[in-house]
Amino acid sequence: MDSQFGNITSLIGDPIRSIVLWTLLDGRAYTATELAICADTSAQNISMHLSKLVRADLLTVESQGRHRYYRFSRQEVAYAIEALANLISHKDQVKETAIDISDIKYCRTCYDHLAGRVGVLVTEKLIAQKIIELQNKVYTLTTKGDKFFRDFGIDVNELKNKRRLFARPCLDWSERKYHLSGSLGAALLNEMLQADWLRRKKNSRAIVITSKGQAGLYSKFKIS
Template sequence: MENQFRHLTSLIGDPVRSIILWTLLDGRAYTAMELAICADTSPQNISMHLSKLLAADLLTVERQGRHRYYRFSRQEVAYAIEALANLIPQKKNKKPVTTIDTDIKYCRSCYDHLAGKVGVLLTENLVTKRVIELDDKAYQVTQKGIKFFSELGIDVATLKDKRRLFAVPCLDWSERKYHLAGSLGAAMLAQLLELDWMRRKKDSRAIYITAKGSSELYNNFQIEV
């Protein structure tokens, strides 16, 4: 176990591979060339790093036509990378810093679910309203919650049948509090995007809130944006 852990941390700790893993946190699949550009390295070098990540089962690859697309092998890898970011020391600013609404710390995707300040506030509101309850290391949806999510267009029963974690707390690296992950968290973000309450910022994990979304987030979750 110790040797396996040492091998895993050495894989993640490499500068090029760490950029690959950080880039994939936006939930999209990337080609080797795209990842080489993000990591500022050559196609030959990126191929070697991708091979090591594939061998360690951190990534998976899918072929579409002439292209090969890389993504995380499972959502637990994304959670682990996001959790590692919590080890980054908080900067002590002498002057207050104004938060920009589209900033990645304010509202972003963490793999396939909502994160940042907005993601944390939304999760806290769901807990306060007893829509979900933290039970040990997972969230449970209450009877009130089943109705709440149904009205939002989310079928809880269908999500529970999926072969992945249903509703788990994911420690937010910028807020140092939990946001909602798992299939329920993914469904939440997908539905908020579908309803046009939120939109993805091009070429970024940042998500911005529409005028409609600003009103609906306050009405449904008491979040002022």
């Protein structure tokens, strides 16, 4: 176990590979060329790093036509990378630019669910309104919550039948509080995007809240 843990930490700790893993947190698949640009390295070098991450089962690769796309092999990898960001000291965080704070920290994706201040507020409102409850380190749905998500257009029974965890707390690195993840968190973000409450920013994990979204967030969660 000690040697396996050491191998994983050394893989993640490499500067090039850490940039690759951080980039993939936006939930999209990337080609080796795109990841090389993000990490500011050569095609040959990124290929070596990606091969190591695939062999360690941190990433998976899929071929479509001429291209090979890389993504996380499983949800737990994304959760682990996001959790590591909680080790960033508050002093280091406050040195970031106003753009970083207003965009990334306010509202962003954490792999496939909503994070940042808005993600945390949504989760806190769900708990305050007794829609979800934290029990044994996972979120459970109340009777009221079952109706709430069905009215939102989310089939909770279908989500519960998926192999991944239904609803779990994910520690937000910028807020240092929990936001909702798991299949329920992913479905909620997807519904907000489909309803045009939220829009993804190009080449960023930051999320823009539309005027329709501002009204919806206040109506459903009392977030202004």
